Amino acid sequence: MKARPPTFTKFREVQAELDRSGAALFRDADGVESLVIRYPYSIQYIHSYAEDTPFFLGLAEGRLRGSKCRRVKCGFVYATPRGHCMVCGSPTEWVDLPDHGRLHSWTTCHFGSEAFLKETPYNLGLVEFSGVGSLLLVRLKDAVESDLFVGMPVEARFSPNPTYSITDVWFVPSR
Amino acid sequence: MPARSKARAMARPRRRPTAPARVATPPSKGRRVFMVTGGVTKFAKAHPAMDFRLMVKRAYDYALKGIPNLSADRIDGSRISYFSDHFARQLKAASMVQDYLGLNPKGSVRIEWGGATGGECFQAAYEAVASGRMDVCLAAGFETMSRVATWKGNEFIALASDTNFDFPLGGFYTGYYALMVVRHIYEYLRLRKFADVKDEREAQRLAIAEGSRIMSLVSVKNHVNALHNPYAQYPKRLTVEDVLRSEMISYPLTREQICTMSDGAAVAVLCDAERAKEFTDRPVRIIGVGTGTDTMRLADRPFGKVPLLPHERSRDYEDLPYPGVHSFRAGRAAGIEAYRHAGITNPIRELDFLELHDAYASSEIQTYEDLGLCRYGEGYSFVERGDPFLKGIDYGFPVPRAGKIPVNPSGGLIACGHPVGATGLMQGVFAFWQLQETIGKHFGDPTLQLSKPKRGAIHSHAGTGSSVTVSILERGFP
Numbered sequence: 001m002k003a004r005p006p007t008f009t010k011f012r013e014v015q016a017e018l019d020r021s022g023a024a025l026f027r028d029a030d031g032v033e034s035l036v037i038r039y040p041y042s043i044q045y046i047h048s049y050a051e052d053t054p055f056f057l058g059l060a061e062g063r064l065r066g067s068k069c070r071r072v073k074c075g076f077v078y079a080t081p082r083g084h085c086m087v088c089g090s091p092t093e094w095v096d097l098p099d100h101g102r103l104h105s106w107t108t109c110h111f112g113s114e115a116f117l118k119e120t121p122y123n124l125g126l127v128e129f130s131g132v133g134s135l136l137l138v139r140l141k142d143a144v145e146s147d148l149f150v151g152m153p154v155e156a157r158f159s160p161n162p163t164y165s166i167t168d169v170w171f172v173p174s175r
Numbered sequence: 176m177p178a179r180s181k182a183r184a185m186a187r188p189r190r191r192p193t194a195p196a197r198v199a200t201p202p203s204k205g206r207r208v209f210m211v212t213g214g215v216t217k218f219a220k221a222h223p224a225m226d227f228r229l230m231v232k233r234a235y236d237y238a239l240k241g242i243p244n245l246s247a248d249r250i251d252g253s254r255i256s257y258f259s260d261h262f263a264r265q266l267k268a269a270s271m272v273q274d275y276l277g278l279n280p281k282g283s284v285r286i287e288w289g290g291a292t293g294g295e296c297f298q299a300a301y302e303a304v305a306s307g308r309m310d311v312c313l314a315a316g317f318e319t320m321s322r323v324a325t326w327k328g329n330e331f332i333a334l335a336s337d338t339n340f341d342f343p344l345g346g347f348y349t350g351y352y353a354l355m356v357v358r359h360i361y362e363y364l365r366l367r368k369f370a371d372v373k374d375e376r377e378a379q380r381l382a383i384a385e386g387s388r389i390m391s392l393v394s395v396k397n398h399v400n401a402l403h404n405p406y407a408q409y410p411k412r413l414t415v416e417d418v419l420r421s422e423m424i425s426y427p428l429t430r431e432q433i434c435t436m437s438d439g440a441a442v443a444v445l446c447d448a449e450r451a452k453e454f455t456d457r458p459v460r461i462i463g464v465g466t467g468t469d470t471m472r473l474a475d476r477p478f479g480k481v482p483l484l485p486h487e488r489s490r491d492y493e494d495l496p497y498p499g500v501h502s503f504r505a506g507r508a509a510g511i512e513a514y515r516h517a518g519i520t521n522p523i524r525e526l527d528f529l530e531l532h533d534a535y536a537s538s539e540i541q542t543y544e545d546l547g548l549c550r551y552g553e554g555y556s557f558v559e560r561g562d563p564f565l566k567g568i569d570y571g572f573p574v575p576r577a578g579k580i581p582v583n584p585s586g587g588l589i590a591c592g593h594p595v596g597a598t599g600l601m602q603g604v605f606a607f608w609q610l611q612e613t614i615g616k617h618f619g620d621p622t623l624q625l626s627k628p629k630r631g632a633i634h635s636h637a638g639t640g641s642s643v644t645v646s647i648l649e650r651g652f653p
Contacts, residue, residue, distance in 0.1 A: 011221045011321070026223040034223040041264065052339050080340055080474045087477075105361070105500055107353035108426040113330030113346040124350050126358075126474055126500060135474040135500075137354075139344055145426055149379045150361045165343045 007033065049164075051083035054094055059169050060162035064099055066132060067092035079129055079136040097136075099156040100174060101127040104135050106152075108145040121145075127154060127171055142172040205305025209451035209458040209651055211444050212245065213604030214238035218408040218439035218592035221321030227257070227268060228275035230440035231315050235276055238442050242454045245444065251309035252282035256296035256316035257596035258289065261331040263319060272315060282309075289335050290534060292316065293441065293599025294635020294644035298464050300445045301646070311446040314603075318594035320436035328436050335638055337472050349433055349535070351473060351639045353425040356537035359501040360386035360427075363552040387427045389555045390536035391418035394431050394589060395571065396564050397533060401586025403622040406601075408437055408592035414571055432536035437592030441600035443607070456652060457611045462630075463517025463647035467508025473500045473639050482507055484547040485520040491550055503538075503640035506545035513632070513645040514547075522547045523562075523580055526647075527628035528609060530602035532636035533587040539563075542634065546645070548580055565623070584609065584623050599635035599644065606631045610650045 005023040008014050017024035018038040026034045049056050058065040069076045069085035069092050076087050077095065085092055104126040112120050123140035125148070140148065141157070153174035162168045214237030216222070216230045225233070239245055253276075255269035265271065269285035288295040293316045300314035320328055333346035341351075364382035372378035395415060401407035418431040451458040470476055478496035482504070483489060498504035510522070519525045529546070533539035540554040549557040557563065561574030563582035585591060585605040588598060608614050609628050615621030628650070635644045 011223060014223065015324070028224050032224045036223055039264070047338070049339060078475070080472055082475075086470070086475065105354045105358035107350055107357060109345055109347050109350040109353075110423050110425060111326070111329075111347070112350070113333050114324070114326040115330055116345045116347065117326055119345070122345055124344060124354060126354055133477065135476075137341055137344060137472070137474045149376045150358065150365070151375065166340050167343055 005035070052081060055081050056164050056166075056168070059158060059166075060164065062158040064097045064156050064169060065094050066097045066136075068095045077132045078134045079127070079132045080134055097132065098129050101129040101136075101154055101171070103140075103148065103150055103152040103154055104128040105150060106140060106148045108148075123148065125154065125171060139167060139170040140172070141170045147173065205302070206307055207448045208301050208304045208445055208461045209448060210461060210603065210607050210648065211446055211451050211454045211458050212238045212241045213441070213443040213600070213607050215406050215441045215597075215601050215604050216439050217406050218437040218594055218597075218601070220408065220435070220437065222319075222438040223321075225438075227263065227317045227319050227440065228271055230319075230438065231272050231317050231442065232275055234440045234442045235313070235315060238444055245311075245454050247277055249450075250278065250281065250311050250313050250444070252303065253278055253313040253315060254284055254286055254296050254299040254303065256286040256292045256314070256600070257318055258287060258292045259318070259331055259595065261334070262322055262328070264322065272317070276315075278313070286316075287596075288642050288644075289637030290532065290593075290595055291599060291635040291637035291642050291644050292596045293601065293603075294532075294633065294646065295466070295599065295642075296596070297443060297599055297603045297633070297635075297646055298466065298644055300443065301461050301464055304445050304447055310450050311444065313442060313444055314600055315440070315442040316596040316598075316600045317440035318596045319438050320594060321438050325436060340474070341472060347425065348639075349425040349428055352535045352537055353428050354473060355500045355541070355639065356386065356390070356428065356535070357383070358499065359537065359541055362495075362501050364555060367552065383427050386555065387419060387429075388415060389558050390428075390432050390540065391415040392558050392570075392572070393533070393536040393539050393563075394418045397583050397587040397589040398431070399568060399570050400565060400584055400623060401590030403618065403620045404586050404591065405618055405620070407586045407590050409435065409590050410586065411590075412571075428535060428537065432589070434534045434588040434593040437594040439592060439594035439597045439601070441597040441604055443600050443603045451651065457613070458651040459607050459610045460649045460651035461646055462649045463513040463515075463519070463645075465509040465512030465514070465516065465645045466643065467505035467510075467512070468642050469498070469503070469505040469640050471638065471641050476500055476504070481551065482511060484511060484514065484522070486547065487550070495551060502541055502551065503545045503636070503643060505640050505643040506542055506634070506636065506645070509634075509643040509645040510546045513647050517630075517647040517649075519647065522632075523549070526580060526630050526632050528581045528584055528606075528625055528631045529634060530585060530606050530631070531582050531587065531634045532598070532602075532643075533583055533589050534593060534636065536589065538636065539582065539587070542636070543582070546632070546634065548582070568622070581625060584625065599633065602633040602635065603646070603648070606633050606648050610648055
């Protein structure tokens with residue numbers, strides 16, 4: 001049994017050792033040693049879509065739904081639905097969104113958080129719809145960085161195998 | 176039809192505008208509050224030899240060392256900030272800081288407000304003193320981000336976006352800021368500087384190239400300023416080409432235009448007028464505080480009217496849908512409240528410098544406009560004229576109006592690092608040293624010391640602009 005894990009003076013090397021054996025010593029410029037270990041941590045959350053549920057069920061049926069303020073004098077239409085209107089506080093009702101829109105803005109992500117690194121590069125777009133007061137953030141497919149521009153007409157596509165996630169819908173350039 | 180309005184008509188359908196945002200928080204009526212000392216640990220990629228308690232203790236000891244008659248028994252309580260329980264993997268970490276500093280059983284509250292955690296902690300301590308609840312309050316903050324790999328850290332940060340609609344698309348803050356700057360560039364470079372270019376894609380490419388070049392000037396400024404700041408994590412001499420050629424993270428933002436993750440801590444001691452006199456002959460008064468908020472989701476930012484600062488007119492922005500995703504309404508609201516509290520009617524004339532939350536070079540430019548250092552749409556020319564640069568420093572390109580209003584003389588987040596819970600307090604400490612004119616003493620290098628600065632602002636920013644704080648500090652001695 002070894003009493004002491006190996007010592008390193010670069011933190012990168014410490015990280016590599018943790019991947020190998022789970023423990024390492026870091027020695028700083030003053031000679032101070034610190035014992036560093038690996039500590040795994042994983043969670044399965046039980047996540048309810050709650051009042052947003054009809055949106056995600058809609059995606060599975062190939063329907064894009066927003067919400068509209070029920071107060072006639074307000075009537076604000078949201079592309080990203082919300083149960084209550086942020087302008088006047090009234091309850092909203094479900095409305096179908098057009099499946100065609102335009103790019104309000106876009107980017108191509110060459111990195112992402114760990115969970116999405118394997119999907120890079122991917123495009124994100126904020127889509128605006130005629131007569132709708134807010135936007136919808138989506139993945140853009142069938143287009144590369146050099147194709148995309150603000151104002152570009154885009155249209156919705158739906159996954160035939162829904163995972164009940166916002167990724168069940170994506171947009172592609174309109175033909 | 177002129178090119179500009181034609182492009183507008185094409186890209187922006189008519190939509191129902193919301194009511195103009197009203198910002199009517201009355202100015203604070205509390206007691207006068209002063210900052211009397213502060214301390215910062217050097218920000219680093221990792222501090223394996225110090226846990227969060229020891230980092231805070233080091234910054235705290237440094238702060239107390241400066242004032243002979245300020246000892247722990249004079250401190251009435253604390254406000255302690257850290258952003259993420261995921262990074263800490265230790266709930267009630269603030270209790271452990273209070274404990275380690277030996278401040279039990281005095282009162283303490285943990286503060287968390289995303290990226291603005293440190294700025295909010297500073298204001299929480301302000302409120303404890305202004306309200307009369309405490310005479311002396313410690314504000315302490317830290318973050319230990321080295322505890323996970325960088326891309327896991329990005330995932331933790333992205334959990335500060337809507338987990339129903341935003342996170343599952345890629346969970347990436349740089350992506351969100353890229354979306355915002357692409358639109359900012361569209362509004363202010365494509366529709367203005369490149370209004371005459373007929374081909375839409377060509378015009379947008381030219382505008383993005385121009386925006387990227389100007390963002391790189393900001394990155395060079397902050398990295399070069401930090402060469403004279405021993406607390407900074409990434410001081411370096413860069414060229415615009417270096418910045419543009421660094422790795423593309425999310426188009427058009429490159430690695431050198433983005434702050435990194437850090438370990439670090441910072442503390443500030445705030446007190447009332449009577450105690451301030453007793454502790455130091457160089458106190459700094461906090462003359463204005465402001466906070467603002469906006470929707471968590473970028474997609475929900477409405478299109479209404481610009482809330483105006485005193486020196487602006489509504490005709491300046493007749494044609495501008497606001498805030499959309501190109502500007503930070505929360506920053507504007509925080510600025511309006513802080514300026515009103517401080518009696519500032521024209522920030523560029525009445526402030527001598529700003530420590531601004533430049534998590535991205537893009538958001539530094541967007542924030543110039545939100546805080547009224549220039550009009551909306553003038554952020555890029557503001558950089559090109561050199562207004563936010565320091566006088567007497569060689570940046571490798573001309574900065575004709577350098578020194579007009581230095582922004583991030585310390586190097587900002589891009590060069591100092593961003594240990595979230597400490598960052599806003601670090602800004603407070605750097606601003607405090609500037610106003611005390613003690614930069615030379617604390618940095619061991621007087622280069623960044625401004626000449627007799629009277630008033631400075633610190634700006635702390637969270638989420639995609641979902642909460643922002645602005646605090647205004649003023650020299651409190653003759």
